[in-house]
Amino acid sequence: MKRDPVYGIMAEFDSATALVEAARRTHQAGYNKIDAYSPFPIEGLAEEIGFHRDEVPLVVLIGGIVGGLTGYLMQYWMSAVDYPLNIGGKPYHSWPAFIVITFEMTILFAGISAVFGMLALNGLPMPYHPVFNVPRFSSASKDRFFLIVFSSDPKYDPAGTRGFLQDLKPRSISEVPS
Amino acid sequence: MDEPYKATVDTQAPVMEPGYTFGTVTEKISAIVLTRPASNGWFVGFGIAFLLTMMMLYAIGYLFLKGVGIWGVTIPIGWGFAIVNFVWWIGIGHAGTLISAILLLLRQSWRNSINRFAEAMTLFAVACAGIFPGIHVGRPWLAYWLFPYPSTMGVWPQFRSPLMWDVFAVSTYATISALFWFIGLIPDMATLRDRATHPVARIVYGMLSLGWRGSARHWHRYETAYLLLAGLATPLVLSVHTVVSFDFAVGIVPGWHTTIFPPYFVAGAIYSGFAMVLMLAIPIRKIYNLEDFITELHLQNAAKVMLATGLIVAYGYGIEAFMGWYSGDRYDAFTIWNRLHGPYAVPYWSLLICNIFIPQLLWIKKMRTSPVALFFLSGVILVGMWLERFIIVVVSLHRDFLTSSWGMYYPTRWDWMTYIGTIGMFLAAMFLFLRLLPAISIFEMRTLLPEAEVKE
Numbered sequence: 001m002k003r004d005p006v007y008g009i010m011a012e013f014d015s016a017t018a019l020v021e022a023a024r025r026t027h028q029a030g031y032n033k034i035d036a037y038s039p040f041p042i043e044g045l046a047e048e049i050g051f052h053r054d055e056v057p058l059v060v061l062i063g064g065i066v067g068g069l070t071g072y073l074m075q076y077w078m079s080a081v082d083y084p085l086n087i088g089g090k091p092y093h094s095w096p097a098f099i100v101i102t103f104e105m106t107i108l109f110a111g112i113s114a115v116f117g118m119l120a121l122n123g124l125p126m127p128y129h130p131v132f133n134v135p136r137f138s139s140a141s142k143d144r145f146f147l148i149v150f151s152s153d154p155k156y157d158p159a160g161t162r163g164f165l166q167d168l169k170p171r172s173i174s175e176v177p178s
Numbered sequence: 179m180d181e182p183y184k185a186t187v188d189t190q191a192p193v194m195e196p197g198y199t200f201g202t203v204t205e206k207i208s209a210i211v212l213t214r215p216a217s218n219g220w221f222v223g224f225g226i227a228f229l230l231t232m233m234m235l236y237a238i239g240y241l242f243l244k245g246v247g248i249w250g251v252t253i254p255i256g257w258g259f260a261i262v263n264f265v266w267w268i269g270i271g272h273a274g275t276l277i278s279a280i281l282l283l284l285r286q287s288w289r290n291s292i293n294r295f296a297e298a299m300t301l302f303a304v305a306c307a308g309i310f311p312g313i314h315v316g317r318p319w320l321a322y323w324l325f326p327y328p329s330t331m332g333v334w335p336q337f338r339s340p341l342m343w344d345v346f347a348v349s350t351y352a353t354i355s356a357l358f359w360f361i362g363l364i365p366d367m368a369t370l371r372d373r374a375t376h377p378v379a380r381i382v383y384g385m386l387s388l389g390w391r392g393s394a395r396h397w398h399r400y401e402t403a404y405l406l407l408a409g410l411a412t413p414l415v416l417s418v419h420t421v422v423s424f425d426f427a428v429g430i431v432p433g434w435h436t437t438i439f440p441p442y443f444v445a446g447a448i449y450s451g452f453a454m455v456l457m458l459a460i461p462i463r464k465i466y467n468l469e470d471f472i473t474e475l476h477l478q479n480a481a482k483v484m485l486a487t488g489l490i491v492a493y494g495y496g497i498e499a500f501m502g503w504y505s506g507d508r509y510d511a512f513t514i515w516n517r518l519h520g521p522y523a524v525p526y527w528s529l530l531i532c533n534i535f536i537p538q539l540l541w542i543k544k545m546r547t548s549p550v551a552l553f554f555l556s557g558v559i560l561v562g563m564w565l566e567r568f569i570i571v572v573v574s575l576h577r578d579f580l581t582s583s584w585g586m587y588y589p590t591r592w593d594w595m596t597y598i599g600t601i602g603m604f605l606a607a608m609f610l611f612l613r614l615l616p617a618i619s620i621f622e623m624r625t626l627l628p629e630a631e632v633k634e
Contacts, residue, residue, distance in 0.1 A: 017633045023394075036394040039200060039369070040624040042632060046398035056402040060410075071346075078326060078334035087338050097338040100421060104346040107414045111354045111407055115361050118403035122396045125388035132391070138372040140392050141365070143200035 007130035007178035008150040009161050010137070011170035016042050019145035022168040023048040026147060029164060033153035037131070037146040059117030060110050067109020071102040134174045148176065191478065193288045193626060195470035200624050207620045208373050210466050216613060219465070227606035234599020237592050238313055246316055248592045255575045255587040260314035262567045263597050265422055266450065267307035267604075268348065269443070269563065271355070272415055273451020274300025278358060279411035282404075288479060290622040291471040295462065295611070296455050297359040302607040303454070304352045306600040311344075313596075340424035347421040354414055358407050361400070364390050365621040419447040426570060432509040433517075433574030436501060442494030449487040449533075450563035452480050453556035458608065460553045462617065471618055474547055481546040484559065488537045491566075495534070509579055521586065522573045525565050532562025 013019045016038065023036045027050055034049050079085065080092035090097070119125070131137050131148065140146050147170075149161050165173055198206075241248060251258040274296040281289035312321045324345045326335050335342050367387035374380045390396070423439035456477065463472040502514035517526045536558050539545045545555070577584045611617070624630055 016630060020632050037392040038394065038397065039204075039392060040365075040621045040630060041397040041401050042394070042630075044632070045394040049394055051395045051398060054398055054402050056399050057406065060403075060406050074326065075337045079337050083333055085333075085336065087336060090338060094338055100340075100343040100417070100424075101337060101346045103417060104343075104350045104414075107410050107417075108350040108353060111350075111357055111410050111414075114403045114406045114410070115357045118361070118399045119388065121399050122393075124390065124396075125385075127384060127389045129389060129391055137391075141369040141372045141390075142204045 005178060006151045006158065007133075007176040008148045008156075009158075009165060010131065010134055010146055010148040010174050010176050011165040011168060012136055012139075012172045012174070013145040013147065013170055016045075016145060018169075019147060020045055020048055022147050022165075022170070025168060026149065026164070030155050031149050031153050031161075033150040033156075035148050035150070037137075037140045037148070039141055039143060039145075055121055056114065056118050059121070060114045063113025063117070064106050064110035068102055068106035070109065071105025072098055074105075075101055130176050130178045133177050136172060136174060144171075151178075191474035193473065193475055194291065194623070195473065198470070198627060199629065200627065203623050203627065204369060204373070204620055206468075207471075207616050207618050207623065208370055210612070211370060211614065211616055212374055212379070214466075220609065220613065224606060224609040227602045227604075227609055230599050230602020231606050232599075233595050234603055237595035237599060238309075241313060241592065241596075242318065246314070248590060250587055250589040250593055252585060252587070254578065254583050254585045255572055257314075257571050257575060258587055259589055259593040259597055260310040262564065262571050263600065264307050264310035264314075265443075265567045265571075266564050267303045267310075267600065268351075268422060269419060269447035269450045269567075270454045270560075271300040271303035271307065271351075271451065272419060272444070272447035273455050274298070274303075275351075275355060275358075275411050275415040276448055276451065277455070278362070279408040279415065282408045283412060287626055288475055290626055291468075291618050292455065292459060292476055293622070294359075294362065294615075294619045295458060295608075295617045297355065297362065298608065298611045298615075298617075299451075299454060299458060300355050301352075301359055302604045302611075303451075304348070304355060305607070306604050308348065308352065309600060311348075340421065340428045343421045344425055347418045351414060351418045354407070354411055358411060361404060361407070362619060362622075363615065364388060365392065365400075366616045366619060368392065369620050370616065416444055419443045426574075431574050431578055432507070433498075433513040433570065436498065438494050438497045438501070442491060442497075445487045445490035445494065446563060446566060449484055449491055450560055452484045452487070453559040453563070456480050456484075456552050456556040457560070460549045460556075462612065464549070466612075466617070468618065471623065477549060477552055478546045481540050481552055484537065484556075485540040488533065488540075488559070492534045495530070512577070513574065516577055517569060517573055520573070520577065522569065522576070526569055526573070529562055529565040529569055532558050533566060536562075 011022065013022060019036055019038060020042060023034070023045060026034055027048055032050060036045055036049055038045065075098040076093060079094075079098075084092045086092075131140075131146075136144070137146060147165070147168075149156060149165065153161075155161075162173060249258055249260070251260075274293075277289050277296040278293040278300075281293075311324075312318055315321050315324075324335065324342075335345075364387060367383050368390035371380060371383040371387050374383055420440040420443065423443035426434040427436060427439040429435060459472055459476065459480075463469050499514050502510045505511075517523070537555065539551075539555065545551050572587045576587055
């Protein structure tokens, strides 16, 4: 597949308010393949660029269920099936004693799923990304806010999109090479 | 947005001094790591801590050579310093998780400037704690038998034992604390990557940042994961010291066999943990000029948490004494008498003075707002909490049901070297952390600024 030499057009803003406003107008103008970058989480910004499905909770739920089952069944199988051991006359399947480790394993698996699930859904680690080619983008981790329209967007056209972003009164506009 | 400046409503001290911007917050915190040269004081402090770590390794090396006979443990006191120190260190770690997880769920925005190093404190404290059970098992090269793994012997661990529960609780706690700390660091690693000028620093922080670029989609999933992790860490941290207390409470030894232990252990853990947080925060904010971020409000709030948990601990001591009388059990009653008048009466009375009487000074506002007073008071509480674990472990064991099996416990120099050595290891790790990673969460501090608010 031939890659577009341009990855997208990026506009830089001064404040969180300006970025949210710009993201809303861009999305309303019919651009779907856009993204916004900020130095801290901004509530509602993801929704403005059309992101509505956050699968992290589902991943964590599955992780927790798997962890709990693993913890309980492991203890049951080891204590009552594979090597039954009589401890003070207690039943082999002494479920109350298994609760603590079941709980700990639930937390362990759910926590690991939360971290690695979040990273996987975000496509991280990804040391290289085209947006890093824009020199000004290094401020995205400090005090600047960026909006990008990807060249893969059906509505994208080099001059028109640049003109549209210019109307949003950004601080600067850069073309992102891919 | 976590309502910025909300915490200023009912106190005079702000959660952060005014006048900062995204840029200046970023510069101020990242400069400690990136541009500020290491001072002579840092080298001296790190050097001492490093030497103490070496002393610990020497003591442990000699232990591996000779066996646990070099320690003061004998029958009937089979659990000496190793278990005392294990419980003490694990307890200290709890404040870090309380600050980072529970206060996040309670929307206490003042946590944002202290959660990072409190979490680091948790990790290092758990690392110190983890040493002790490992070297205490007698044959430390077989310590991995604690874990259920398919062995040629065909047997499995005994899951009905609280000691086994403890293995799972502590290892889960260490893992989740490390993950929580690491994901909190990712966006700040990106900031350091973009600010660093040294090529090696750029590469190292770049790798650690995992290519974080601050995309809105990423932030959304990130915040969800962070919140869920906080929700998971909250019951976890309460369970860890509960399970540690089961190690004692499930046994039948008088002084251990009591139902007050779980809540009283958890409260004691938070009590000592906040004392350690203050002992670290007070010098750090002074030396690195972070008084604008770690304000009087933080010190006061930590002092209030200590006062509250200290009262819960005092209630625990009261109930222990009450049950000694009310149970009508002569062994329980003797345990209390023995604490007050027996051969270990001096540590017990010192414990009451350190943990109950002196901390009542925190009712005085002047004490809560004086960093120097709080620093020394925290030291007193840490000593008191260490004595508490000494009383629980040693004094309960040394005189149980039969007078013929009574004995005394005297720690040896190897016990002391190992214990003091872990303090050195903890401090050495803290010294390195301060120079290599941002000690305050930069991105969470940005969210506290008024300009972070989105105006419609």
